[in-house]
Amino acid sequence: MHWRITVEAVDPIGDGYSKEFLVEKSLDDLTEGRLGCSIEDGKTIMAQIQKAVVERELDLWVRYRRVCQTCGGKLPIKDYQKRTILTVFGSVPVTYPWLLVCQKCSPWSSLTLSPATEICPDRATPELLEISASLGARMSYREASDILSTFLPCHLSRKFTTLRHRTLAIGKRVDNAERNRLSHESLNYRDRAQLELNMEGDKAREIIFSVDTAHIPLFKRYGGRTFEAVVGHCGRGGRGDTPGPVLAFEGTHPAELKPTWRSPCRPPQ
Template identity: 40%
Template sequence: MAVEWTITIEGRNEFGDTCRKEVRIDKSWKGLSDGDIGLSIADGKKIMAALQIAVVSHEAETYSLFRRVCPDCHTFRPVKGYTTRKIRTVFGTVEVRNPRWMLCRDCHPGMVAAFAPLNEICPDRATPELFELTARLGSMMPYRQAAKVLGEFLPIEPTETYATVRKRTIRVGERLDEQNAKEERRARAQRDDRSQLEMQLPGGRRKEFVISIDTAHVRSADPNSARNFELVVARCGRGGRGDVGGRYFVTSNTDQAAIRDRALHALQQEGYCDFGNVTVISDGAEILKRLPRAMLKPTAHIIDWFHIAMKIQPMQQIADHIVRSQSDPFEVLPTIDRDIRSVKWRLWHGRVDGAIRGLQPLLARLKDSQSAGEFSIARLYSLASQLLTYVHSNRGAIVNYGKRYRAGLRVASALAECQSARNWGSDSVLMTL
């Protein structure tokens, strides 16, 4: 016993023309014992291919008829001729009638020219969705495997080979490069210094656009491979602590102009019009210092308070241990814990010179106390030296964090840190390339 399923597809255009398509699917009860239940992939391909043929043919015919009407005198344009055109879609290739219309002789006297209306809606002979899907698969797997996956699940013709996948992937990449180049040219033309022009509205912290930026290191799983690179992860938005962070972007291009253009593009999606106050929050890495220098003015660079605090925390723990131990080697450092807290307090309030003046005598006392051979003192001296170097290198980007915190503004790049950790697991990532 067999069951015949008939699927009828009907469409009607603006001119009243009706298009009807029927698809028949035969299902035998004998196949139920073999697990043939429901529609198979082949049945799905057949249905979607028939539906796509009906829809594309109807749309192409309707658009061609619409374009035959002259927009000036509203009469039909003369016919140059008829050909056929193949349009490749994700649900199969559709062959449609491809007319060519002449220009209206009354509206364009003396001009003899013809045009194909289908070139206007499908210049590549393939839909943008098929290009995007092919390029996405081609970028994630070998071209042969991508072509096999397309043919396995979609009613794709055998002509969709690995060579086609490669060409489409390269073409989409070229278009993305052209788009980035246009954005770069537009950004360079808008690099004039601007000032804050927004109104003094309630909730002033939303006037500030914040770029929280961090890096993630990606190294090859093969220890002998040299294909290691660094990714830049950033979140661009506006608002203070507790507000929605904004848009992310990730790039492996660490060029100054490339990072700036990606940041400007992300900020524009958040309402940035090239004249708002911009604040870049980073950990002070040299690769990230390029962004504030390339951004439109006014742009401020702030060192992430979290990284400063994480450099002071182990020092504080060692100092507390030294004070509690009260052994002979530590008697020369009775106030070491209070001295480190004082340095942290000064940095929190942006008093960089005072913090440096507090670190220098502290280092001198630790250096004199290293003769006792105590590991804790040697470790504390090393951490204090690193902190002093870090403060010296980034003194221009250390601000009054307490004032920003009380105003509800961001003082850390936690938004970019969280996304970096979520995507890559840690700052050092193992990846098979």
């Protein structure tokens, strides 16, 4: 038995688009309980639909980017390049052009732009990266890759090393975004103002801030790498007072020290 599936769409520019493909089903498998579409059939169907949608959307985006925003002319094509875009419903190989800047508006410039890189800079959709990072953070990379390969038609999800790289890359982006937010955040909190009495020798008025660093060398027997560790403590000088925050982290780069120290010492909201 052959199932013919047709995908039709009407573009914003008014052009019609349709693509059809066949899915084969054997009636001999009905006696074995193989009724309806299996997971593998669903992977095949969704992979074909995803391929048609991605190719058409990329074609529309290239048409839009070829129009110069200043004079309305078309940008010249320098070359064509091939790329594989990874999605939750399979990998889609696409061919797209490299565009030159408008030679009428900027005849002296030879800069190029890639339409596919603008909408998919990671060669993978954000949804696939989010699912990979979410599963990779909750369970082992091998188990997470097995789950993804069971339900998603992405052949790269069977490699647990790929999932590990995705998870670590997403975690690094989250850390960098948090550091940037903390480094640009204002410290002018209203509840930071306090009344200090002029009492010499009062230990309760002191704030002691202790910092210590250590260089941990590489042990060739156990592998790993060399890194620096920073340990800090902030608290009052009086005995019996509530201890302040204690924190430790890796690295002594000046760009990371400032937001890292400030984040645990933030006043309660």
